[in-house]
Amino acid sequence: MADVAAAPQHAQIVYRHSLMVRITHWVNALCLLVLLLSGLQIFNAHPALYLGSTSNPDRAILSMDAVQRDDGTFAGITTIGSHTFDTTGVFGLSYGPGGQLEDRGFPSWLTLPSYRDLATGRRWHFFFAWLLVLNGAAYLAYAAWSGHVRRDLAPTRSQLRNIGRSVWEHIRFHFPKGEDAKSYNVLQKLAYLAVIFGLLPLMVLTGLTMSPAMDAAFPFLLDIFGGRQSARTIHFLCASAITLFVVVHIFMVLVSGAWNNIRSMVTGRYIIVPDTGEAADGK
Amino acid sequence: MGNRRTLTRRNFLIRGAAVGGAAFLGGCDQLSQSPSFRDLLYRAEGLTQRAQRLVLSQHSLAREFTEADISKHFKANGSTSVADPQYQRAAADGFTDWKLTIDGLVERPTALTLAELRALPSRTQITRHDCVEGWSAIGKWKGAQMAPLLQSVGLKPEARYLVFHCTDKLSMFTNYYESIDLIDAFHPQTILAYEMNDVPLTVPHGAPVRLRVERQIGYKQAKYIERIEAVASFDAIGDGRGGFWEDRGYEWYAGI
Numbered sequence: 001m002a003d004v005a006a007a008p009q010h011a012q013i014v015y016r017h018s019l020m021v022r023i024t025h026w027v028n029a030l031c032l033l034v035l036l037l038s039g040l041q042i043f044n045a046h047p048a049l050y051l052g053s054t055s056n057p058d059r060a061i062l063s064m065d066a067v068q069r070d071d072g073t074f075a076g077i078t079t080i081g082s083h084t085f086d087t088t089g090v091f092g093l094s095y096g097p098g099g100q101l102e103d104r105g106f107p108s109w110l111t112l113p114s115y116r117d118l119a120t121g122r123r124w125h126f127f128f129a130w131l132l133v134l135n136g137a138a139y140l141a142y143a144a145w146s147g148h149v150r151r152d153l154a155p156t157r158s159q160l161r162n163i164g165r166s167v168w169e170h171i172r173f174h175f176p177k178g179e180d181a182k183s184y185n186v187l188q189k190l191a192y193l194a195v196i197f198g199l200l201p202l203m204v205l206t207g208l209t210m211s212p213a214m215d216a217a218f219p220f221l222l223d224i225f226g227g228r229q230s231a232r233t234i235h236f237l238c239a240s241a242i243t244l245f246v247v248v249h250i251f252m253v254l255v256s257g258a259w260n261n262i263r264s265m266v267t268g269r270y271i272i273v274p275d276t277g278e279a280a281d282g283k
Numbered sequence: 284m285g286n287r288r289t290l291t292r293r294n295f296l297i298r299g300a301a302v303g304g305a306a307f308l309g310g311c312d313q314l315s316q317s318p319s320f321r322d323l324l325y326r327a328e329g330l331t332q333r334a335q336r337l338v339l340s341q342h343s344l345a346r347e348f349t350e351a352d353i354s355k356h357f358k359a360n361g362s363t364s365v366a367d368p369q370y371q372r373a374a375a376d377g378f379t380d381w382k383l384t385i386d387g388l389v390e391r392p393t394a395l396t397l398a399e400l401r402a403l404p405s406r407t408q409i410t411r412h413d414c415v416e417g418w419s420a421i422g423k424w425k426g427a428q429m430a431p432l433l434q435s436v437g438l439k440p441e442a443r444y445l446v447f448h449c450t451d452k453l454s455m456f457t458n459y460y461e462s463i464d465l466i467d468a469f470h471p472q473t474i475l476a477y478e479m480n481d482v483p484l485t486v487p488h489g490a491p492v493r494l495r496v497e498r499q500i501g502y503k504q505a506k507y508i509e510r511i512e513a514v515a516s517f518d519a520i521g522d523g524r525g526g527f528w529e530d531r532g533y534e535w536y537a538g539i
Binding site for chain 2: 053216217
């Protein structure tokens with residue numbers, strides 16, 4: 001808990017995010033959005049996942065198919081392992097951009113382009129993959145040079161000791177105020193570290209493992225991930241995990257002072273609400 | 284009062300997100316069709332090609348697998364038959380009178396029968412085929428190595444690419460074709476395959492001869508090859524992008 005005596009009595013503006021962090025954050029956000037949607041376009045060209053080197057249709061661990069029901073109508077069926085789900089309208093069978101039912105893995109409002117076009121989906125995907133990697137490299141170089149990782153992202157010992165309390169505060173939607181609000185809380189730090197040093201590098205490496213040329217240059221990629229089709233599955237799972245992170249991230253931004261948070265990621269300036277000890281949540 | 288303001292703000296955010304999302308997707312569709320934006324997206328291909336060629340040496344081989352890894356089901360994709368009556372007659376008698384033409388910018392244009400092709404230095408490899416759609420299958424290929432064949436016909440100095448003209452038509456009017464540059468042409472795993480899984484190539488898989496260029500995606504593995512032309516540029520062939528699928532927006536450099 002922050003020392004009440006040291007807490008500012010009035011709202012205080014602090015410079016929270018450096019220019020480099022702000023720029024790379026928004027470029028990264030754009031890249032992730034385009035990569036997700038164009039990735040689902042690419043997935044739709046063969047909406048099934050496998051383990052190992054090859055794609056034996058009998059051994060799919062996930063698939064999305066359009067099937068004809070006994071009464072002649074069509075259904076979208078999603079199969080995960082040995083479980084099947086009727087996902088008509090969303091997965092397997094949904095209305096295309098032209099308004100007619102199509103057999104497509106993900107629906108048109110989740111793919112880029114909205115209509116079926118693998119070639120263009122690949123063009124978007126690889127262009128923004130390069131942008132993601134170059135942007136990520138710029139961020140990492142800056143983070144290493146400026147001490148951003150150590151200063152802002154590495155949890156302190158006391159934060160790690162009190163992780164249980166932080167979880168409890170989050171569950172009750174109580175967010176740090178005063179001095180505590182000047183730095184990321186421990187759950188935030190761990191989530192950001194997991195994405196920056198875990199999921200995003202995995203995303204890039206499994207993406208490269210799907211490239212036959214990269215497999216020839218670096219055959220160990222195939223051994224690390226257990227074959228090209230396993231890499232494709234891990235790529236899909238990591239994308240799902242990043243999407244989950246983004247959803248939670250946006251939710252937390254909205255519930256913990258939306259405008260203040262968004263402004264700080266645009267202008268860098270963040271308003272610290274004095275810690276009065278009350279649950280002053282603004283409204 | 285406070286509650287209503289929160290709700291309004293929440294509604295505003297939700298509606299804003301929905302409208303923004305629809306505008307974003309609509310905008311992306313428009314950008315996808317804008318020639319200048321497509322030109323921008325297409326630039327990633329050159330970057331990918333240069334980066335991959337930087338980390339690949341001429342000796343980096345695609346992984347080779349064992350007999351046990353061979354896929355039971357190897358999907359035949361693209362054309363799986365050829366309508367041309369002359370081809371069908373040739374197929375009916377085992378391609379004994381069939382010939383593969385090698386011409387263009389070569390010192391000694393030639394036409395090889397299947398028997399002559401089989402007599403050339405060959406290579407057998409069990410490799411993974413990666414379709415651009417996302418699936419993979421492992422097959423065993425035997426074929427004439429491209430490098431010694433090119434040395435025997437003698438490439439002229441201005442030759443930069445090999446164009447593979449095929450007998451099949453995937454669209455109504457155009458024959459399938461593909462092209463590779465000399466880096467891939469002289470790679471040891473680049474072969475003119477006439478056997479798959481120890482039997483002569485079947486019609487669905489491109490009989491009598493298909494290309495294997497193992498460090499690239501499936502559509503580069505041209506089937507039903509009837510002519511190999513050495514060229515300085517493929518600008519004047521098809522729509523000028525170097526292949527049937529390339530003319531339809533796919534990358535010419537398909538290492539990814």
